[in-house]
Amino acid sequence: xxxxxxxxxxxxxxxxxxxxxxxxxxxxxxxxxxxxxxxxxxxxxxxxxxxxxxxxxxxxxxxxxxxxxxxxxxxxxxxxxxxxxxxxxxxxxxxxxxxxxxxxxxxxxxxxxxxxxxxxxxxxxxxxxxxxxxxxxxxxxxxxxxxxxxxxxxxxxxxxxxxxxxxxxxxxxxxxxxxxxxxxxxxxxxxxxxxxxxxxxxxxxxxxxxxxxxxxxxxxxxxxxxxxxxxxxxxxxxxxxxxxxxxxxxxxxxxxxxxxxxxxxxxxxxxxxxxxxxxxxxxxxxxxxxxxxxxxxxxxxxxxxxxxxxxxxxxxxxxxxxxxxxxxxxxxxxxxxxxx
Amino acid sequence: xxxxxxxxxxxxxxxxxxxxxxxxxxxxxxxxxxxxxxxxxxxxxxxxxxxxxxxxxxxxxxxxxxxxxxxxxxxxxxxxxxxxxxxxxxxxxxxxxxxxxxxxxxxxxxxxxxxxxxxxxxxxxxxxxxxxxxxxxxxxxxxxxxxxxxxxxxxxxxxxxxxxxxxxxxxxxxxxxxxxxxxxxxxxxxxxxxxxxxxxxxxxxxxxxxxxxxxxxxxxxxxxxxxxxxxxxxxxxxxxxxxxxxxxxxxxxxxxxxxxxxxxxxxxxxxxxxxxxxxxxxxxxxxxxxxxxxxxxxxxxxxxxxxxxxxxxxxxxxxxxxxxxxxxxxxxxxxxxxxx
Numbered sequence: 001x002x003x004x005x006x007x008x009x010x011x012x013x014x015x016x017x018x019x020x021x022x023x024x025x026x027x028x029x030x031x032x033x034x035x036x037x038x039x040x041x042x043x044x045x046x047x048x049x050x051x052x053x054x055x056x057x058x059x060x061x062x063x064x065x066x067x068x069x070x071x072x073x074x075x076x077x078x079x080x081x082x083x084x085x086x087x088x089x090x091x092x093x094x095x096x097x098x099x100x101x102x103x104x105x106x107x108x109x110x111x112x113x114x115x116x117x118x119x120x121x122x123x124x125x126x127x128x129x130x131x132x133x134x135x136x137x138x139x140x141x142x143x144x145x146x147x148x149x150x151x152x153x154x155x156x157x158x159x160x161x162x163x164x165x166x167x168x169x170x171x172x173x174x175x176x177x178x179x180x181x182x183x184x185x186x187x188x189x190x191x192x193x194x195x196x197x198x199x200x201x202x203x204x205x206x207x208x209x210x211x212x213x214x215x216x217x218x219x220x221x222x223x224x225x226x227x228x229x230x231x232x233x234x235x236x237x238x239x240x241x242x243x244x245x246x247x248x249x250x251x252x253x254x255x256x257x258x259x260x261x262x263x264x265x266x267x268x269x270x271x272x273x274x275x276x277x278x279x280x281x282x283x284x285x286x287x288x289x290x291x292x293x294x295x296x297x298x299x300x301x302x303x304x305x306x307x308x309x310x311x312x313x314x315x316x317x318x319x320x321x322x323x324x325x326x327x328x329x330x331x332x333x334x335x336x337x338x339x340x
Numbered sequence: 341x342x343x344x345x346x347x348x349x350x351x352x353x354x355x356x357x358x359x360x361x362x363x364x365x366x367x368x369x370x371x372x373x374x375x376x377x378x379x380x381x382x383x384x385x386x387x388x389x390x391x392x393x394x395x396x397x398x399x400x401x402x403x404x405x406x407x408x409x410x411x412x413x414x415x416x417x418x419x420x421x422x423x424x425x426x427x428x429x430x431x432x433x434x435x436x437x438x439x440x441x442x443x444x445x446x447x448x449x450x451x452x453x454x455x456x457x458x459x460x461x462x463x464x465x466x467x468x469x470x471x472x473x474x475x476x477x478x479x480x481x482x483x484x485x486x487x488x489x490x491x492x493x494x495x496x497x498x499x500x501x502x503x504x505x506x507x508x509x510x511x512x513x514x515x516x517x518x519x520x521x522x523x524x525x526x527x528x529x530x531x532x533x534x535x536x537x538x539x540x541x542x543x544x545x546x547x548x549x550x551x552x553x554x555x556x557x558x559x560x561x562x563x564x565x566x567x568x569x570x571x572x573x574x575x576x577x578x579x580x581x582x583x584x585x586x587x588x589x590x591x592x593x594x595x596x597x598x599x600x601x602x603x604x605x606x607x608x609x610x611x612x613x614x615x616x617x618x619x620x621x622x623x624x625x626x627x628x629x630x631x632x633x634x635x636x637x638x639x640x641x642x643x644x645x646x647x648x649x650x651x652x653x654x655x656x657x658x659x660x661x662x663x664x665x666x667x668x669x670x671x672x673x674x675x676x677x678x679x680x
Contacts, residue, residue, distance in 0.1 A: 045580070066394075072398050080397075201541055208416065222581045235680075246671070263679075
């Protein structure tokens with residue numbers, strides 16, 4: 001896992017060149033078809049790339065993004081009407097029957113379909129009109145790392161292609177170096193993980209673009225460390241779950257500089273006053289001061305999930321080691337999960 | 341809270357008559373406008389009515405349902421293009437600025453907007469073209485109960501109106517009696533809660549229509565009992581979080597008879613073999629045998645969340661009492677939460 005995690009910047013750098021023609025073709029399909037709604041079918045880690053898409057394609061490209069409800073295709077045989085929407089299936093292995101069934105229904109209804117997968121010969125790829133290959137090389141660790149980065153890079157590329165702005169592509173070109181800078185924070189991340197070695201449950205907070213990072217961080221913690229990590233938008237958190245917080249309750253937060261950071265700082269101050277033990281991943285010094293701070297490289301906010309997930313992945317990895325667990329052999333899991 | 345919870349069947353019964361003209365008018369707007377996509381802005385409990393809408397309006401009415409990303413309106417000032425979609429805001433109080441801002445953006449773009457709220461004079465109601473009033477009477481308990489039932493009843497009514505099927509309305513007319521039958525299971529629910537008085541974390545599983553129930557059950561547990569309750573679709577649960585389950589780990593499940601029940605039984609057998617402590621809410625005897633079973637009244641599956649949440653609410657209420665907590669005064673919370 002640690003080796004594959006370290007390959008992420010190179011994977012994304014290659015992808016920026018290799019996947020661009022197909023991504024541009026998908027963007028033309030959207031423009032030419034007057035498409036306004038995108039449906040995304042995905043599970044587990046890949047579903048968090050879909051969460052990122054909700055924000056980036058909404059804010060930058062004006063699209064409505066809906067998560068698929070795969071059971072309506074795979075179990076109930078009552079899919080919604082997909083025609084006129086763009087339907088994406090995101091899956092490292094390309095082999096989960098429920099995700100495949102959504103693309104099958106969409107294609108049979110005439111909707112343009114795209115598979116985003118590391119396995120270009122997979123059943124998901126065969127079910128789609130177009131395939132965008134992650135090109136991440138084999139991912140053997142059960143916990144996905146570099147393929148998640150590749151998936152969110154493809155979503156970001158799709159946003160750049162839809163916008164047609166050269167500046168977006170320039171910003172994307174700088175992302176691999178930001179990811180390398182994030183990898184270089186490992187020693188500090190390892191210390192923070194060791195200090196929290198005893199946690200059994202926690203909340204993971206973020207808002208806006210980084211909400212995807214909170215979701216994926218929480219999943220990595222569950223998979224690798226058995227910590228019951230519950231991710232929340234910092235707004236939704238105030239509508240009920242904040243009742244959980246008492247003296248010593250661990251709160252992890254991701255907060256990038258931008259319109260959401262002031263609200264996050266305000267919330268962290270409330271949680272600190274109730275005794276929460278706070279860890280903050282941020283490129284904003286004010287946010288980092290709200291607890292144990294881990295520095296993120298400065299990036300345009302829309303691309304910030306590309307760097308931010310790396311210290312989060314490293315944190316889960318080192319917390320697993322601190323707990324005496326093997327991050328390469330998580331309990332109860334196999335690499336490929338096929339759900340119907 | 342317990343008093344208001346008990347009022348739910350009467351609230352829904354009144355609503356079936358009182359709200360029908362407005363719901364029919366919204367359905368005509370959808371048909372006449374050729375609308376295919378519904379965007380829903382909601383927080384907390386109301387967001388789970390939106391989850392129900394994803395399934396019921398997708399499976400029965402062919403609509404694509406997208407949860408709003410309110411921060412794109414309220415913080416980033418970069419809303420997506422709402423025109424051509426139906427935009428619903430669901431909020432008991434009608435006063436959360438982020439939900440209001442989504443409806444404001446949608447209306448200014450020319451999209452039809454509907455407020456579903458218990459407060460017809462609220463800012464949310466003023467921001468919308470049409471208001472569907474919950475008519476639940478004052479809800480003083482911080483933990484929403486009867487207003488959640490009213491919200492999902494309105495979603496079900498919208499589905500019936502869109503389908504134009506008389507049979508759907510007949511099925512809906514029987515829902516209040518199913519809710520009364522669910523209330524009558526209280527003694528068994530109280531015993532089950534007392535037996536689980538020591539839990540500090542748990543997973544809540546469901547699939548399809550009942551996924552909304554799992555989400556709302558988990559929220560009630562967090563608000564009232566401080567149990568870190570993590571809700572999952574039983575498919576998503578296999579893609580990572582299943583790593584959490586070990587000897588004695590508490591698993592709560594909601595499983596209605598229908599296409600999803602066989603997969604749930606299979607998953608519960610896997611979890612039982614790993615030592616999970618299982619509680620099942622179901623109208624299916626086979627599912628109930630997988631652990632401590634609590635019986636749900638038989639209902640058409642699309643309406644099953646209307647009865648199923650009642651024993652779940654009662655369970656959270658009695659678990660709070662078993663833990664020595666006051667369900668009418670949950671920690672850190674106020675009735676109205678205003679997030680931007």
